[in-house]
Amino acid sequence: MDPQAFIRLSIGSLGLRLPATALTAPKSGTHAFSSPCMCEIRLRGFPVQTTPVPVISSPEATPDSHSTACSFYLKKSDLKALMAPGCFYASSSCLEILVFTGRKDTHCGVGIRRQQIGTFKLDVGPEWGEGRPIILFNGWIGIGRNRQESRTPLAELHLTVKLDPDPRFVFQFEDETTLSPQIVQLQGTTKQPIFSCEFSRDRVSLGSSSSNGFSTEIERRERKGWKVKIHDLSGSAVAAAFITTPFVPSTGCDWVAKSNPGAWLIVRADPCRSESWQPWGKLEAWRERRGVRDSVCCRFHLLSDRHEGGELLMSEILINAEKGGEFFIDTDRPVPDMATPVPTPQGSGDLAALSPVSGGFVMSCRVQGEGKCSKPLVQLAMRHVTCLEDAAIFMALAAAVDLSIEACRPFRRIRRGNRHSW
Numbered sequence: 531m532d533p534q535a536f537i538r539l540s541i542g543s544l545g546l547r548l549p550a551t552a553l554t555a556p557k558s559g560t561h562a563f564s565s566p567c568m569c570e571i572r573l574r575g576f577p578v579q580t581t582p583v584p585v586i587s588s589p590e591a592t593p594d595s596h597s598t599a600c601s602f603y604l605k606k607s608d609l610k611a612l613m614a615p616g617c618f619y620a621s622s623s624c625l626e627i628l629v630f631t632g633r634k635d636t637h638c639g640v641g642i643r644r645q646q647i648g649t650f651k652l653d654v655g656p657e658w659g660e661g662r663p664i665i666l667f668n669g670w671i672g673i674g675r676n677r678q679e680s681r682t683p684l685a686e687l688h689l690t691v692k693l694d695p696d697p698r699f700v701f702q703f704e705d706e707t708t709l710s711p712q713i714v715q716l717q718g719t720t721k722q723p724i725f726s727c728e729f730s731r732d733r734v735s736l737g738s739s740s741s742n743g744f745s746t747e748i749e750r751r752e753r754k755g756w757k758v759k760i761h762d763l764s765g766s767a768v769a770a771a772f773i774t775t776p777f778v779p780s781t782g783c784d785w786v787a788k789s790n791p792g793a794w795l796i797v798r799a800d801p802c803r804s805e806s807w808q809p810w811g812k813l814e815a816w817r818e819r820r821g822v823r824d825s826v827c828c829r830f831h832l833l834s835d836r837h838e839g840g841e842l843l844m845s846e847i848l849i850n851a852e853k854g855g856e857f858f859i860d861t862d863r864p865v866p867d868m869a870t871p872v873p874t875p876q877g878s879g880d881l882a883a884l885s886p887v888s889g890g891f892v893m894s895c896r897v898q899g900e901g902k903c904s905k906p907l908v909q910l911a912m913r914h915v916t917c918l919e920d921a922a923i924f925m926a927l928a929a930a931v932d933l934s935i936e937a938c939r940p941f942r943r944i945r946r947g948n949r950h951s952w
Contacts, residue, residue, distance in 0.1 A: 531724070531921070532717055533697035533912045535661060537609070538890060539602040539625070540862065541571055545586040545593035545688035546629065546647075547670070567647070572626040573602050575611055583629060586688070593688050601862040603696065603891060604658075612654045625652040629673060629687060647685050648673025658693060666691040696891060697912040699921060703727060703905045707758065707932045711905070713925055724918070725925055728759040728767075729933075753777040753792070753937050758929040760922045768799045769922035770807065771930040777815075777937040785940045788827070791816040792937055794930040798923045809833045810923055812841065815934035817851065824851040826938045828931050830859065844892075849935065854899040857931045859892035895928040900939050906932045 546567050567583045579600040584593065604612075612623040627650040650673055657664055667689065674684030701724065705711035713725040732755030754776035760769040777792030779785055786792055791814040797807035811832050818825040825848040831841040849855040891911050898904035908928045915921050 531699055531715055531722075531915075531918075533699050534717060535606060536696045536698050537604045537658070537661070538694045538696035539573070539604060539658075539691070540598050540694065540890075541600055541625075541627070541689060541691055542598035543593045543595050543668075543688060543690040544569070544581070544583045544597070544599050545591075546583045547586045547589070547686040547688070549685070566631075568630050568644075569599075570628045570630070571600055572628070573612075574623045575608060576602050583687075595690065598862050598890075601860075601890060609659050612658070613656075623654045625654070625691065626650070627687070627689070629685070646674075648675075648687070650687055650689065652691060661695055662693075663695065664693045666693060668692075698891075699910045699912060699915060701725075701908040701910070701921070701925065703908075703929075703932075705905060706903055707906065707929045708936075713760070723763065725763075725768075725922060726761045727925070727929060728757075728761060729929075730757045730759075731755050732757075751778060751941060756933060756937070758926060758933065760925045760929070762918055762922070766799070768919045769797065769810075769926040771796050771813070771926040771933075773937075774812075775814075779941045784942065785817040785819070786815070786938050788816045788818070791829075792934070794934070796923065796927050796930060798919065798926075811844075811927060813927065813930045813934065815931075815938055817938045817940070818848060825849060826851050826935050828857050828934055830857075830927070849897065849931075850899060851935065851938070852899045854897050854902065854904065854935070856894055856896045857928075858894040860890065860894070861892075862890050893924050893927075895931050897932045897935060900935050904932050904935070 567585060568580060569583050571579045571581065579602075581599040586593065629647045629649070630644040631647060650671060652667055657666075668691075670686045670688045672685070673687045700716040701713055702716055702721075703711045703713055707727060708729050710726070710728050712723055713727055714721040715724045754773050756773045758771045759767045762768050771794045773792065774795045775791070775793035777786045778790065780787035780790050793815075794813040795809060796811040796813060798810050800806035800808050811830060814829045814831075816827055818827050827846065827848050829846040830844050832844050833840060834842050845857065845859045847855075847857045849857060892914060893911065894909045896907045906928045908925065910921060910924050914924075
């Protein structure tokens with residue numbers, strides 16, 4: 531399997547050093563700063579990322595050199611776009627970091643105005659496309675200017691900006707998961723068959739079935755018994771996902787609620803025992819109702835003996851129920867709706883029994899909304915794959931995420947003499 535080239539642009543080791551007068555002046559003064567300090571990190575063509583910046587009070591102290599505030603992942607087309615001239619912008623794009631005091635929110639309906647301290651800019655250069663590790667900036671730099679003393683920096687920002695090769699394998703299900711499609715690896719315009727996907731149900735409903743493999747008879751009040759097996763090209767099952775907790779409507783409503791989520795067990799083939807499975811992960815899913823837009827929440831735990839309770843939370847993502855979205859595992863990517871921070875994988879046993887790895891991107895899976903033809907597109911970090919079986923387990927997880935969109939559809943009440951599919 532040949533990976534596609536990706537580059538990880540990471541910004542970390544953030545810290546802000548303010549003049550003593552800025553910390554002690556009254557709020558009405560020129561240098562009055564409120565806490566906390568935040569920054570917006572911008573790169574053309576990518577969503578703006580917001581992250582806090584700790585204030586460093588000691589002149590000798592420096593921020594944690596191993597901390598990562600955010601990352602951008604660039605493929606060849608992204609680099610080409612950044613370096614290309616445009617109609618309304620200069621040919622040289624830049625990484626831009628705007629530092630503010632205070633949060634961008636409201637209090638009692640009144641907007642709280644943020645104060646911009648300064649800006650850091652770093653131009654995109656030819657070295658970005660060389661595909662080798664490189665530190666673009668590391669250390670302190672003055673940002674902003676004192677109005678009274680124009681040559682004096684208003685504050686100093688500490689940061690580390692670096693590029694690292696981060697190649698990925700890209701896979702796609704060639705049809706809907708329920709139709710047991712082939713899974714191909716994408717490399718440019720080339721498609722190489724890698725796996726096959728087998729979907730089944732324990733109980734077959736009486737009557738006809740719809741084109742997506744689900745019954746059009748009066749719907750049951752539970753969805754269970756769904757199975758997905760991932761086979762290699764020889765036909766051997768190497769990974770699978772099984773519903774272990776049925777998707778059922780919660781009391782007083784017609785949808786799967788957070789209080790009683792459905793759950794999948796993600797397993798991999800036991801290399802020592804034929805027809806046996808080793809538990810690898812657990813995916814829970816439920817429906818979130820927030821205003822007019824519904825979402826499906828997918829929460830993934832890695833099953834690991836190295837952690838207390840045997841479960842390690844790796845991801846909790848909201849996916850738009852109508853339009854679809856992206857499920858991902860990425861320890862550098864902030865998820866605002868997630869209550870518990872995602873830990874950094876510490877070594878081989880934390881993911882797929884591979885060589886020790888650092889944090890960062892692990893996998894992503896893009897799926898369509900309910901009722902739409904979904905052909906999951908999966909990206910997987912190369913460093914987590916040493917053999918075909920390692921990739922297969924993530925395909926099983928991707929299939930479970932895709933099927934959870936349908937499993938979390940509302941259970942509609944059936945009127946007498948009328949039949950509906952869900």
